[in-house]
Amino acid sequence: MNEFKTASMDGTTKMITIVIVLFLIIFPILSFSFDPPKPIISITSMILMYGVIIISYCFVPKRIALSDNQVLIKNLYGSVIINLSDIQSFGKIEKTGLNLRTFGVGGLFGYFGYFNGGDVWYVTNTHKKVKIILNSGKVYMISPESPDDFLTHLKQRMEE
Template identity: 35%
Template sequence: MRSTATLDKFAKIATVFIFLLLLFILYQILNRGEEPVTIYRAIIDSLLFFVAVFCFFYSTKGYSIHSGKLVIERPIGKKVISLNKLKGIYDYQKIEKGFTIRTFGNGGLFGYFGYYSNDKIGRFKLYSTKRKDFYILDFGKEKIGISPDQPEFIEALKGYVSKPDAPQS
């Protein structure tokens, strides 16, 4: 089973804005003429370019399920997560959210990924293309957020939720 992952409106706007900013900076560098380039300006320009490239390579392009594993497709490579310890799947929009903060991650450029923290859910990793419309996969100690476009993908994942052990008689 495979699902695409398309960017939400905010992520599209943020991505276009950052690219226009990078083009403007590049134009300023090339149109500078005889003016010397300061080391600070060069560092800042390089850092902005590096951040944009980094965000592209780690952005989520889609999801698939193969042999009991969730595969998160990214340009830099696939992130493979075993589904054998999946305890539950929760719709982020339907749970009591509380306050969410990005602790180390990206919040708009090519999507939303990295480490986030929520006072109700706890800490979780996000591999999403949507800011609010995603699902939390609960693996016990680890929680992961994903945002597949096709609802059938979540239904397929629900088949991997581990059932509580039957009482012994």
């Protein structure tokens, strides 16, 4: 089994993450200084906003692995297993382009969830995307640190 490190965040993703995290941390703290004080609102906003940070971070893929017959994408919520026999095509996507987030996280620690309708993304770096299209038409986007290395290994496994 080959393990591939998840790509580090690109500059835009880092900037979005820094801005959003600072806002989500600072705003609830500042809300305690509102006049008149509303501690219930302040505490609730703190719980919600800190929860957003934690929930979003848990979507980051902790492991991308390639076995003899499967691709594994694992984050803290669970695993996605793609059988190599189900893969129709795959390739590197270098351009970022315009993508519509249907449901998911759009920039905080990366891009995770459903984009462009039904594409499933586990992307931390928009410049290192690998697109996997299944026979069913379902699309997965991942971002290993070395997309070329991942694609070379995937191609070898598909030819076996």
